[in-house]
Amino acid sequence: MTSLVCIVLGFLVAACGSLTPSFLNLTVVKFSLRCGSKSAFCLIAGFATVLFFQANIGAYLSSILMENSEYITLIQKIGTAILLLLSINFFRLHFTHKEKMKKKEIEKSKAYSHGIGMALLNTFAIPFYFTSISLLIAMDFFEYSYLNSLYFSIGSTAGSFTIYAVYAVLAGKIEGKISSLGSKMDLILGSLTGVVGLGNLIYLM
Template structure:
């Protein structure tokens, strides 16, 4: 079991986990559409950096979380609240007739990415569940040195995924102008249904 394998697993887990339309990848794409690609890349970098402590906490304290499942449940509930708040926020943005978002300096989107990624309360439960499953099958080793390689793999996987969405923003502008014009509404609806879906999963577990 080598370190590179843990790096690859971390990369794949982060990339696959962020691939479905969600809070971060859609915002990265929206930023590239509404502002420019530089802002989108900076947002992506900031968001990906927060994956490092999230994945590390999930794996390093896996045994503690297993003994205290109520912590993960509380984190999941916080995630639902954040999704509802984001749904309302993007609906508010969509209702604004004169958006000044394009005047925001691109450098600020790096910190915006960090903040929004930190608000993603569902990241820690995600890494915890799948890393524990892989450990039970002797695919992962939850020891510090191995965890570090996994974590850096997760960072690069997240950044690669966000970057992909930023690059796809060109296709969005050229081939789906209606979506581009109504992206805030679509994000609002997306976050609302993600919150409902997460809430249902919490009560079913």
């Protein structure tokens, strides 16, 4: 496979995964509204750093764990527990933080660290890449190797960064129209993570 094909595949897979509503892209919107676009981009850089390694791990697991699905189930169980805990925390923030939202720049390093922490909590990224790459392998679109995995991860990092950046920019552009959304962002995030967490819990049971 050529490096360009791997990069394009990684970009498309990550872009499609990042388009759907999740606590990561909604956190980008929240950061953009509350802290400004600069802080949001630092947050996204933190996301991208972790996603690069998660894509690598997902590609590696796709070549090993096809016959050991119990490990994927374990990851899903851990991810479900984390989502439910995040949901409780977001609801806590919504019902206890009643101050009017004020835009406040935060340190770039703090925003970057926050992005790394949030991305690490996103335990569904690895199963997502594992499933996507396994499907590509089954369709003969991708052949696993360390080099191909590296190129795929570069493309996926670029794809995720691009989509999250669009969220950040759009949130800033239409800030006036969605100002009321900003005050309800924690409620929305809590509802989203709660629904996904409960859905996964029902599936696992």
